Amino acid sequence: xxxxxxxxxxxxxxxxxxxxAAAGVSVATASKALNGQGRMTAETRExxxxxxxxxxxxPNSLAQSLLRKRSFTVGLLTNDTYGRFSLxxxxxxxxxxxxxxxxxxxxxxEDDTRLGQLHVEAxxxxxxxxxxxxxxxIDRHLPVDLSNLRIPVIYAxxxxxxxxxxxxxxxxxxxxxxxxxxxxxxxxxxxxxxGPASFAVVHARAExxxxxxxxxxxAVSEPLLGAWSEAWGHExxxxxxxxxxxxxxxxxxxxGNDQIxxxxxxxxxxRGIRVPDDVGVIGFDxxxxxxxxxxxxxxxxxxxxxxxxxxxxxxxxSLVDGQxxxxxxxxxxxxLVVRQSCGSPPE
Amino acid sequence: xxxxxxxxxxxxxxxxxxxxAAAGVSVATASKALNGQGRMTAETRExxxxxxxxxxxxPNSLAQSLLRKRSFTVGLLTNDTYGRFSLxxxxxxxxxxxxxxxxxxxxxxEDDTRLGQLHVEAxxxxxxxxxxxxxxxIDRHLPVDLSNLRIPVIYAxxxxxxxxxxxxxxxxxxxxxxxxxxxxxxxxxxxxxxGPASFAVVHARAExxxxxxxxxxxAVSEPLLGAWSEAWGHExxxxxxxxxxxxxxxxxxxxGNDQIxxxxxxxxxxRGIRVPDDVGVIGFDxxxxxxxxxxxxxxxxxxxxxxxxxxxxxxxxSLVDGQxxxxxxxxxxxxLVVRQSCGSPPE
DNA sequence: CGGCCCTGAGAAAACCTTTTCCCAATCCGC
DNA sequence: GCGGATTGGGAAAAGGTTTTCTCAGGGCCG
Numbered sequence: 087x088x089x090x091x092x093x094x095x096x097x098x099x100x101x102x103x104x105x106x107a108a109a110g111v112s113v114a115t116a117s118k119a120l121n122g123q124g125r126m127t128a129e130t131r132e133x134x135x136x137x138x139x140x141x142x143x144x145p146n147s148l149a150q151s152l153l154r155k156r157s158f159t160v161g162l163l164t165n166d167t168y169g170r171f172s173l174x175x176x177x178x179x180x181x182x183x184x185x186x187x188x189x190x191x192x193x194x195x196e197d198d199t200r201l202g203q204l205h206v207e208a209x210x211x212x213x214x215x216x217x218x219x220x221x222x223x224i225d226r227h228l229p230v231d232l233s234n235l236r237i238p239v240i241y242a243x244x245x246x247x248x249x250x251x252x253x254x255x256x257x258x259x260x261x262x263x264x265x266x267x268x269x270x271x272x273x274x275x276x277x278x279x280x281g282p283a284s285f286a287v288v289h290a291r292a293e294x295x296x297x298x299x300x301x302x303x304x305a306v307s308e309p310l311l312g313a314w315s316e317a318w319g320h321e322x323x324x325x326x327x328x329x330x331x332x333x334x335x336x337x338x339x340x341x342g343n344d345q346i347x348x349x350x351x352x353x354x355x356x357r358g359i360r361v362p363d364d365v366g367v368i369g370f371d372x373x374x375x376x377x378x379x380x381x382x383x384x385x386x387x388x389x390x391x392x393x394x395x396x397x398x399x400x401x402x403x404s405l406v407d408g409q410x411x412x413x414x415x416x417x418x419x420x421x422l423v424v425r426q427s428c429g430s431p432p433e
Numbered sequence: 434x435x436x437x438x439x440x441x442x443x444x445x446x447x448x449x450x451x452x453x454a455a456a457g458v459s460v461a462t463a464s465k466a467l468n469g470q471g472r473m474t475a476e477t478r479e480x481x482x483x484x485x486x487x488x489x490x491x492p493n494s495l496a497q498s499l500l501r502k503r504s505f506t507v508g509l510l511t512n513d514t515y516g517r518f519s520l521x522x523x524x525x526x527x528x529x530x531x532x533x534x535x536x537x538x539x540x541x542x543e544d545d546t547r548l549g550q551l552h553v554e555a556x557x558x559x560x561x562x563x564x565x566x567x568x569x570x571i572d573r574h575l576p577v578d579l580s581n582l583r584i585p586v587i588y589a590x591x592x593x594x595x596x597x598x599x600x601x602x603x604x605x606x607x608x609x610x611x612x613x614x615x616x617x618x619x620x621x622x623x624x625x626x627x628g629p630a631s632f633a634v635v636h637a638r639a640e641x642x643x644x645x646x647x648x649x650x651x652a653v654s655e656p657l658l659g660a661w662s663e664a665w666g667h668e669x670x671x672x673x674x675x676x677x678x679x680x681x682x683x684x685x686x687x688x689g690n691d692q693i694x695x696x697x698x699x700x701x702x703x704r705g706i707r708v709p710d711d712v713g714v715i716g717f718d719x720x721x722x723x724x725x726x727x728x729x730x731x732x733x734x735x736x737x738x739x740x741x742x743x744x745x746x747x748x749x750x751s752l753v754d755g756q757x758x759x760x761x762x763x764x765x766x767x768x769l770v771v772r773q774s775c776g777s778p779p780e
Numbered sequence: 781c782g783g784c785c786c787t788g789a790g791a792a793a794a795c796c797t798t799t800t801c802c803c804a805a806t807c808c809g810c
Numbered sequence: 811g812c813g814g815a816t817t818g819g820g821a822a823a824a825g826g827t828t829t830t831c832t833c834a835g836g837g838c839c840g
Contacts, residue, residue: 102828153828153829169520194523345722449798
């Protein structure tokens with residue numbers, strides 16, 4: 087009577103037992119038919135498969151996981167509430183894992199040890215195959231101890247525990263990209279405005295900045311360290327362009343993040359200094375929503391977080407599969423996204 | 434020999450069988466002891482519990498789920514890649530569920546039907562107890578059909594399917610908060626600059642804006658619709674303050690989001706118009722990173738997404754528990770976060 | 781024609797926990 | 811001291827799948 091004999095969504099999931107019954111075989115045979123295991127006539131196999139398809143059979147992952155001791159599930163732990171860094175990373179992780187049938191539990195632990203403990207225990211109880219730890223800065227630990235977990239852990243964009251596998255962006259390399267881009271464009275008086283000295287990346291980037299300038303025989307002006315904010319960008323422009331005579335002004339500013347760069351660009355405009363004609367500006371993070379709203383749109387260093395996430399996902403998977411991985415920190419290259427805040431190279 | 438007899442992290446999880454053996458009882462008794470079921474001497478119960486604690490026993494969720502037909506797992510489906518709306522919502526969901534032992538699979542399906550299908554099937558295979566669908570705008574469906582799923586679905590901040598349960602922010606109410614705030618401060622010539630006409634929220638907010646003004650016998654100027662960008666904010670200021678004589682200028686601007694507001698504030702400053710002295714500005718979304726960076730910091734309508742998420746989580750849970758829920762869309766109130774872009778009320 | 785091997789398929793254990801019955805022993809009142 | 815109720819605890823099934831072992835039958839070689 088039913089108008090269609092196609093797979094209908096019944097009220098309760100169809101089990102292997104039902105498939106087997108419908109196909110007139112045992113569950114063992116049915117299982118083997120669907121998994122390509124065991125020996126049987128091609129005809130039997132196909133008949134079972136057809137039955138399964140028709141019934142809309144989907145194996146119960148819970149039962150499979152229980153038996154195989156693999157849940158095809160991983161946990162992503164973060165303390166990056168706004169997801170500025172975690173979400174691109176998560177996208178990469180998810181992308182790497184989705185077609186292997188692995189799903190991701192996302193847990194934000196804020197900076198709360200108790201919450202972290204709670205989430206980690208929930209994950210362990212759910213028998214996740216592994217955990218990826220990530221955060222909002224690479225020189226701080228998550229507020230939770232993952233060091234004796236009996237499941238693999240990968241640290242991505244957060245400080246790894248000793249002896250663990252960590253993936254981070256190559257901040258020095260990213261800074262290098264920025265400064266060398268300025269050089270190629272003929273800029274020579276390059277300033278660096280960055281975040282608080284308490285961040286390791288601030289020093290990594292500043293050092294690369296110095297290195298590149300020295301390698302090219304150029305004067306190094308001391309990086310200006312402040313906050314990760316627009317306001318600090320304004321202040322820094324004040325410092326850079328306030329006192330010195332025009333000839334002492336920089337013709338390029340490499341900023342520690344996009345918000346600083348935004349502040350810098352706005353402050354320059356307010357002073358009547360043209361970007362990119364008088365001064366080129368490069369940001370860091372390539373936070374599109376900011377970089378595309380600056381006037382002009384901001385050239386910025388992208389940390390390739392999504393790639394980082396994908397690599398982390400793949401690394402975790404190979405760890406889960408029992409392949410040993412060399413502990414230590416692996417740095418992944420950044421890339422420069424060129425927009426309009428640096429001008430064109432001289433003809 | 435071992436220096437400590439405290440629970441050590443062994444290589445393989447300890448099972449109930451092991452606890453039972455160690456305590457000299459059957460698994461049945463052990464199970465009942467730990468769950469507070471069955472009858473036994475208080476002493477036996479405590480001994481088993483102590484054994485379990487000492488061994489670091491944690492029940493295998495997979496086995497429990499298989500039996501109880503509840504996985505204590507839900508899926509959060511979104512197409513909001515940057516998580517601007519999804520993440521606060523996720524935080525609320527997670528917060529509502531974590532201490533009930535429920536974990537959340539986060540899946541970003543972009544706008545890709547194939548990807549959506551893939552993720553939904555993965556979730557169903559993993560036997561999630563329910564799904565929360567969310568997105569980046571409330572008048573569009575996710576690119577995936579969740580209407581015949583045999584598990585409960587809650588739509589939060591996305592367009593629900595017919596007959597489903599949906600939770601959204603009360604945009605009209607939020608707009609009302611903003612305009613009434615202006616009125617309380619003595620502002621009378623209130624303009625509205627919003628996003629594209631293709632968004633339902635644009636109309637909802639605009640209508641509330643008109644209503645409040647009419648209710649107060651004030652002139653309604655037609656809302657200016659454009660884009661959700663800073664650039665449009667600039668343009669709108671041009672339109673509002675470009676031609677008319679000074680006496681025709683608004684003394685307040687209610688903006689459709691914080692980025693527009695940011696553009697408006699910047700454009701006003703560039704024209705030498707003071708905020709909040711000459712013109713008050715209110716944004717929408719309360720995107721802190723933007724609202725706090727404007728000069729002055731932006732008063733903005735917060736959609737309480739985290740509350741929305743918590744409500745969605747609780748609603749899903751009660752659905753999972755079999756409590757029927759009234760289908761239809763429930764609107765949750767917004768709140769106004771007052772910063773410095775509107776000034777103080779007249780004494 | 782007999783023994784051996786191969787083929788196709790099923791029975792059953794295993795994964796880990798919960799829960800329903802069931803049983804033996806103890807206790808109570810009479 | 812005896813019948814019945816209660817108490818403390820165990821055996822076993824269930825949940826859905828995978829995998830190993832086993833087995834019956836048929837073909838082939840000698």
